[in-house]
Amino acid sequence: MNARDDSKGGTVRAGYVRPLDIRNGRIDMGHGAGGRAASQLIEEIFLAAFDNPFLRQGNDGASLAIPQGARLVMATDAHVISPLFFPGGDIGALSVHGTVNDVAMMGATPLWLSASFILEEGFPLADLKRIVQSMAAAAREAGVAVVTGDTKVVEQGKGDGVFISTTGVGVVPHGIDVSGAHARPGDVILLSGTVGDHGVAVLSQRESLEFETTIVSDTAALNGLVADMLAACPAIRTLRDPTRGGVATTLNEIARQSGVGMLLDEAAIPVKPEVDAACELLGLDPLYVANEGKLLAIVPADQADAVLAAMRAHPHGADAACIGSVTEDPHHFVQMNTRFGGRRVVDWLSGEQLPRIC
Amino acid sequence: MNARDDSKGGTVRAGYVRPLDIRNGRIDMGHGAGGRAASQLIEEIFLAAFDNPFLRQGNDGASLAIPQGARLVMATDAHVISPLFFPGGDIGALSVHGTVNDVAMMGATPLWLSASFILEEGFPLADLKRIVQSMAAAAREAGVAVVTGDTKVVEQGKGDGVFISTTGVGVVPHGIDVSGAHARPGDVILLSGTVGDHGVAVLSQRESLEFETTIVSDTAALNGLVADMLAACPAIRTLRDPTRGGVATTLNEIARQSGVGMLLDEAAIPVKPEVDAACELLGLDPLYVANEGKLLAIVPADQADAVLAAMRAHPHGADAACIGSVTEDPHHFVQMNTRFGGRRVVDWLSGEQLPRIC
Known part of the structure; x- marks a missing residue:
């Protein structure tokens, strides 16, 4: 859509051309x-x-x-x-x-x-x-x-x-080298805020579900947050936004790419009560629901506090939390200590969960 | 589609996963x-x-x-x-x-x-x-x-x-500055080959029209041709591929962008006889039909021969021709001397000609 666009459009109009009827007009x-x-x-x-x-x-x-x-x-x-x-x-x-x-x-x-x-x-x-x-x-x-x-x-x-x-x-920027392949055992896993907001907001709109409070998508640009985090710790290993497939699938990808395992703490993963309730109703696990304004960061343990502080100081990271750590695991499993004291494997998303969520 | 893609896909498959059934499978x-x-x-x-x-x-x-x-x-x-x-x-x-x-x-x-x-x-x-x-x-x-x-x-x-x-x-490359705004009166307009091949090939396929000879799209990457042309003449003013809207619309765009007029010579514009015949049958003007492997070049008159020689030496420019020149014209009209000795204005494409041609 340059002045000409690739559509080869142009605007030398010999005579008067009526402006588009934005209110009632349609694409033809x-x-x-x-x-x-x-x-x-x-x-x-x-x-x-x-x-x-x-x-x-x-x-x-x-x-x-x-x-x-x-x-x-x-x-x-x-x-x-x-x-x-x-x-x-x-x-x-x-x-x-x-x-x-x-x-x-x-x-x-x-x-x-x-x-x-x-x-x-x-x-x-x-x-x-x-x-x-x-x-x-x-x-x-x-x-x-x-x-x-x-x-x-x-x-x-x-x-x-x-x-x-x-x-x-x-x-x-010079000196920055962030990759999904850089996670190492002992690193800490940070999450920038609550999970599942986007997927549940879209699904409730699509299904015309009425909840007591409107659930709003978290869609946001995270480049400002990332800049603040990298300023606090240029050695951040991995950054990734858990969109389709949610936090669970994204962490599995990183585990595989880095050749490591992960251990999460379910109680530490922030979920809004209304999103939790909606997921219960819809039969969804918030860990697999798409986010559009959240990120996962994997950082050296000794710098986790500094990165977390930088995240919490940014509007898009106010609810940031440490949700687990990177482990050695030849199977590259993502495991989770549950709220009830058990431990389970958090697998990849299988099949279709929420189509056309982004 | 990185190894993970933005789809957050991955491939740690705990068990055996059957390969895709390419022959009979479908997207779900x-x-x-x-x-x-x-x-x-x-x-x-x-x-x-x-x-x-x-x-x-x-x-x-x-x-x-x-x-x-x-x-x-x-x-x-x-x-x-x-x-x-x-x-x-x-x-x-x-x-x-x-x-x-x-x-x-x-x-x-x-x-x-x-x-x-x-x-x-x-x-x-x-x-x-x-x-x-x-x-x-x-x-x-x-x-x-x-x-x-x-x-x-x-x-x-x-x-x-x-x-x-x-x-x-x-x-x-250093020293190259090509733009639709650089055409000047006195420049020469070069076309790299026959017009209308792509649009007619697609339309005949779409309408299941049978012509005596199959008309084949000219779709091709032109970066090699462009490199040879720029090597022959780094001072090329304008390059543009006449896709949707064809040669007529593309030249009108350049005329407007550079604030010039143009005068074409209809007899010099290469059109394959079978494309010409098909256009006749379909009620199309080949000048407005999309091309996907042709370019227009506007060059200083004293370098036109060198550029034309470079074009003709390249497989994608074998039929290159000089089709007109840039004129001074406050109305930025593209005009054409017809085969029959007349002169007419070659206007912008109006409305829809061939939908979904690219």
Whole structure:
């Protein structure tokens, strides 16, 4: 969505062109065809929201200056969440947060995003505008620029409103080397806050479940929190956001990647009472429910207090907790001391739990 | 689709897990849920095809070393082409070519791609494998690596087989500054080959039209051609691939962006006789039909011969031609001297011509 976009749209309009009818208008196939209609959509909705010097270059992509000798990080996420709007967020904000967080989990400072939209014919322009504005606000708040994009349109019944794929590029500060392969026995496992909020918020909206209190998604950009944590402890081993598959699956991945085991303390894992109650009702284990504004950090034991203090001093880490430690285990099992004094294996997510949760 | 992918998939399988049934298997919602099924899909289809050190990092994104003081280019494209397989290519190859070309049109050397897949429940695994292998082959041929990715699954009837969004990052060689804003009156307009092949190939497949000879898409990565052209003339002003909206719309965009007019010579624009005949039958103007392996170049007049020679020496530029020149025109019109001795304005594409052509 440069001034021209890849849609090859443009805006030399010989005569007067009526502005988009945002209130009542809908996407039609012409908005994806690369002519005047596509150009108008890009200008009046996308450029209006994302305006920045990269987009104003108006070329096939964005030209970006990078610091000398920087190491880059690149991450991508497709977003197909249903419903598009949910308590605490929407697909627009989520599509920024998801990718910003993936870049941040590499220890990088996210700088640039690309965004590609697949729109279904008939989708209300008003909803599109709301989503794009929400993306733009999320990008501003995270300090990243949406530098290039693309828009395609598919026939009614061949899509579902809007899908958004974002790709993020960031730079890794000198001396930082965060990886899922770096956890070592004796390290401490930190979690930045309560689990399950996003998945339960989306599911309750989808199923029109009414709980006494509204459960709100935790969707948020975590790059600020990560920066504070790395300032407190540049030796952080691993950072990862427990999205699809939840904390349980994410820890299993790290255990496997690092060739270690883990031992969790169930009582230490923060879960909001209303999320716990909803999970009980829905037959879900909050450890497997997706989060969109939480991270797991694995840190050397002697620096855990410093990192935890940095986390708790940040709004997105106020409820941070130490939830366990890394062990030696040739089987790479994640185990948990339960509230009732027992111990059980916390396995990978099997099969489908919550489809289209992000 | 790192070893873990953003799907949080992994592969510590306590027991024996049956390999995917590629021949008869289909995508189900569990392939998008982030557990074992997602992990298996990623390993057996995506990693098997794209294997490289970036993906093997197994983190949330790819970590990339870049040359000192490089300028980066970032471009993205969503691909929703229908049908998925067409004469001369498929959505997999196209999704590499489209984004590689966008990066190359900035004068950059494409290096890295991300790929995000939105799969429809029920999509045959055999087709997915074929598409992914085609992507991998196209990436190898273009000299780029697919360094990170994501996979989501939507319910049957909420997608259309597979949509692929790719984002490309490349580096701009020192001294190169190519932009749609750099065309100047007196410059020469070069076209790398015949127009309309891709759009007509896809449309004839879609409509099950039988022509005497099969019309084949021109889908191809143009970064090699661009490198040869820039070696012959580092002062190339503008490069652009005439995809959606065709040569006509692309030239109108450049005219507007550079604040110039253009005058084309219809007789000089190469069109294959069978494409011309098909366009006649279908009521299409080849100047507005999408290409996926062609480029337009605007170059200083005194270097046009050198660039044209470099183009013709490359397999993707064998039919290159000089098709017109840049003029002064406050209205930024693209005009054309017709075969019949007249002159007409070549306007922007209006409305929809060929939906889902890329």
